[in-house]
Amino acid sequence: MSRVGVVVFPGSNCEHDVVGALTTLGGRAELVWHAETDLAAYDAVVLPGGFAHGDYLRPGAIARFSPVMGAVAALAEAGRPVLGICNGFQVLTEAGLLPGALQKNRGLTFLCQPTTLVVASTRSVLTRAAALGQELVVPINHFSGSYVCDDATYLALVERDQVVLRYRDNPNGSRGDIAGIANEAGNVVGLMPHPERALSALLGSADGRVLLEGFLAAADDAAGARALVAAP
Amino acid sequence: MTEEALHRALGLTDDEYALVEGVLDREPNHLELAMFAVMWSEHCSYKSSRLHLRRLPTSAPQVLVGPGENAGVIDAGDGVAIALRIESHNHPSAIEPYQGAATGVGGILRDVFTMGARPLAVMDPLFFGPPDDARARWLVEGVVAGISGYGNSVGVPTIGGELTFDEGYAQNPLVNVLCVGALPRERLVLGRASGVGNLAVLLGSRTGRDGIGGVSVLASAGFAGADGATSLDEEKRPSVQVGDPYEEKRLIEACLALLDEGLVVGIQDLGGAGLTCAASETAARGGVGMDVDVTAVPLREAGLAPWEVMTSESQERMLAIVRPEDLAAVESLCRRWEVRSAVVGRVTAPVPDAAGRPVGMLRVRQGFDGPVLAEAPAAALADDAPLYDRPRARPDDLDARLSDDPADEPAGDVGAEVLASLVDPAWVHRQYDSQLFLNTVVGPGRDAALLRLAGPGLPASERGFALTTDSNPRWCALDPRAGTALTLVEAVANLACVGATPAAVVNCLNFGNPEHPEVMWQLSEAVDGLAEACVATGLPVIGGNVSLYNESGGRDIDPTPVLGVLGLVARLVAAPPGWAWREGDTVVLVGPREARPDPFPLAGSLFARRRGRTGGRLGDLDPRALAASRFVAGEVARVCAGGASPVAAVHDVSAGGLAVALAEMAAASGVGLAWARPRGHAELFTEAPGRFVVATRDPAALTAAAAAAGVEASVLGTAGGGRLTLGELCDLAVGDLAERRASALPAALGL
Secondary structure, three states, X not given: OOOEEEEEOOOEOOHHHHHHHHHHOXXXXXXXXXXXXXXXXXXXXXXXXXXXXXXXXXXXXXXHHOOHHHHHHHHHHOOOOEEEEOHHHHHHHHOOOOOOEEEOOOXXXXXXXXXXXXXXXXXXXXXXXXXXXXXXXXXXXXXXXXXXXXXXXXXXXXXXXXXXXXXXXXXXXXXXXXXXXXXXXXXXXXXXXXXXXXXXXXXXXXXXXXXXXXXXXXXXXXXXXXXXXXXX | OOHHHXXXXXXXXXXXHHHHHHHHOOOOOHHHHHHHHHHOOHHHHOXXXXXXHOOXXXXXXXXXXXXXXXXXXXXXXXXXXXXEEEEEOHHHHHHOHHHHHHHHHHHHHHHHHOOOOEEEEEEOOEEEOOOOOHHHHHHHHHHHHHHHHHHHHHOOOEOOOOEEEOHHHOOOOEXXXXXXXXXXXXXXXXXXXXXXXXXXXXXXXXXXXXXXXXXXXXXXXXXXXXXXXXXXXXXXXXXXXXXXXXXHHHHHHHHHHHHHOOOXXXXXXXXXXXHHXXXXXXXXXXXXXXXXXXXXXXXXXXXXXXXXXXXXXOOOEEEEEXXXXXXXXXXXXHHHOOOOEEEEEEEEOOEEOXXXXXXXXXXXXXXXXOOEEEEEEHHHHHOOOOOOOOOOOOOOOHHHHHHOOHHHOOOOOHHXXXXXXXXXXXXXXXXXXXXXXXXXXXXXXXXXEEEEOOOOOOOOOXXXXXXXXXXXXXXXXXXXXXXXXXXXXXXXXXXXXOOOEEEEEEEEEEOOOOOOHHHHHHHHHHHHHHHHHHHXXXXXXXXXXXXXXXXXXXEEOOOEEEEEEEEEEOOOOOOOOOOOOOOOOEXXXXXXXXXXXXXXOOOOOHHHHHOOOOOOOOOOOOHHHHHHHHHHHHHHHHHHOOOOOOOOEEEEOOOOHHHHHHHHHHHHHOOOEEEOOOOOHHHHHOOOOOOEEEEEOOHHHHHXXXXXXXXXXXXXXXXXXXXXXXXXXXEEEHHHHHHHHHXXXXXXXXX
């Protein structure tokens, strides 16, 4: 079974929820402190939600300098699955692993509410198990979740099928209703909604399962590929 | 300034100054005077209310820790204990709403994790004036943003709390905050120092000049008000502390890790009265003394005088009592979480007093072995504030008010009354992270919040817990005793709607100036009413907070006792029924259809308030209402456990009465209801608590089960169609109800 590392920055707060969700789905997930510089033992990594380094300056601006980020970049470069949820998405954009930026919500208030997402691409480690056009109810929980980028970047995202999730009813003013994007290879994904909060009807929705199950399957594939390489 | 004048400037009366002299058997110096002034402030010492609070019942088999510690704790079963605490941050929030509200959240979290509990949820009952002027909106938006900004960032979900708008709070808003946490039962720690030679280690933020005199200058006096003297209140702004949720988040994680590893023998947060309070309380509880080296305290800026260091209310600080051999491990763990730590004191042996009894002395020194700057018995600071039995007086106009019953008010436009009473607080609640930790089954905005009892470091469990905060200043203004008792009945009914059995009560008693005899009468009556209702429900009070001097321009607020009630659910694997009924459901009123002694009392109702009628007589505390709550809680608990019940939707009758409860359910479901024969508008608008609107697909089973439990069940009608029709009194389109409910708050705030 694959090993997923869930990075804990000082100020992260969704790390236990993500480990719990991945474990519930049969995965093997462990907390990794942000001072760690070697992630070679992990087949995939998640940057969870929260307020890394207090969101001082702006969300993700300091976290991108955390010691672990070099190893995250190396993992991404090696094609292994990297997922940034909410604050994790903000960190990935600040670190240049995903294009664009997240700015304050239209309306200038924090928003914690369910949203309906539409799967816009299945060509990513997060959406590979979902169906194109599938609607998923997943909550958002952010102040700075409005995705922005320049025209050229937006056109490139669309052209290369990197927009993976869109809001059906845009809650925050995101450009093109973007809720989540991937890098060109599809192994690095960032999204503002919290799939780990949509794991059971008891908590309001189980629609996050198909996303995290796809991510775990991608992690397993990465583990399998490494085993092949490691085999003599 | 002479010492005589100084003590008054610090908030001590001449009599209190004489008492301090008696305790010390000499004149206090400036530093000692400052320490006594903050510890003997109303806010810290409860000197006006303690005498009355003693009348509250505090024991029950489930109680592990009652009032007097940082938080009350009950046994929730399966090896899990729950800590609960409520506080007010009214005065700071009136002066600086964002930081006032934010630091209120920070303070209550520290009270809870001090007990060894991980904070799992926060609730914020808020009371403002009507949001129709710029200042009121500034207060609402600032307070909500402060709770959101601090609570979300520190990583504890905020799961609701009431939102009340009333003229009486225009100059003196109330910002209360309740926190619940959970811990493995065996990890329970208490805030006490022990072990002579052990070290007092200050954790967290450096100490600055913020919040000096917060408890004595700000929280223990009223406001000048809007009579042109507001600028005087503005000058109090430096007494408001400034919060840093990121510091607090690291402090929580570091402290819980220290407790997990058994590296502290006692721990205490620094809140009101700062280091003086933490040092004297831990020493007093442990029956030991403590030496504090004032020069060892890390400072935010140079040049703080010892009295400033000892009374600063800088946020995000904890005092841990540590064995010397564990110090290195403590320091290393703190470094990992980037939490500053400094040894600032050591536990000392008690010394015999003149009569030979051991007394723990708090000594403030310049250097560990340097000169003693202040010296006083720790218990004298922490426990021996004077106890005041302040004069109480029943208001002169009470009889006139009680006899002015609004029963004679004509119905007026019932439909307009219903529409005016619909307010969805979602605009507030959306700004709170209400879901962190994946426990929230019923979030903000419903009768009560319902959460799984789970969290990092807790043993696995299928149990759940429910929380509600309730108050009713309209009832309590009329009759603080009956009003407070009925408020507890209302809270129990709210818990029943999510299947929870009540287990413990905390209270936040928000009142006016205790030097006004009528206010002291209100306080005393409210305590008696709460005690009566606790006895009737078998519930213990495990903690509380008293906020006095809620006055401005000489006008006291209406008495506002806020009750936080914790309920337990034995097995939580399915969501309880919500408010939404379906086409064809039978809609039933469960509980006494007629109250006693009057069948449909309008006294204290929103209906009467809108018509300027503030008199009349409240209904009795009705055992039938408590039986109805037990019945509903049992039925809903069966649903939560994965079983079947005829209850398909449920909502209790509260503010606005039955008409508003029905309208809220119709709005939530998009389906109407025709109720052919209400017995007049008083039945629609009476707010007697402990009654429930239940929708069912099996009315025979519901009425049979209710009858078996000795509970009244009256069929009102059948859900269906697109209109809410209440006899001849009211006929409204469901779409209008929903639209009005959704838009009311944003419209009122001018958004």
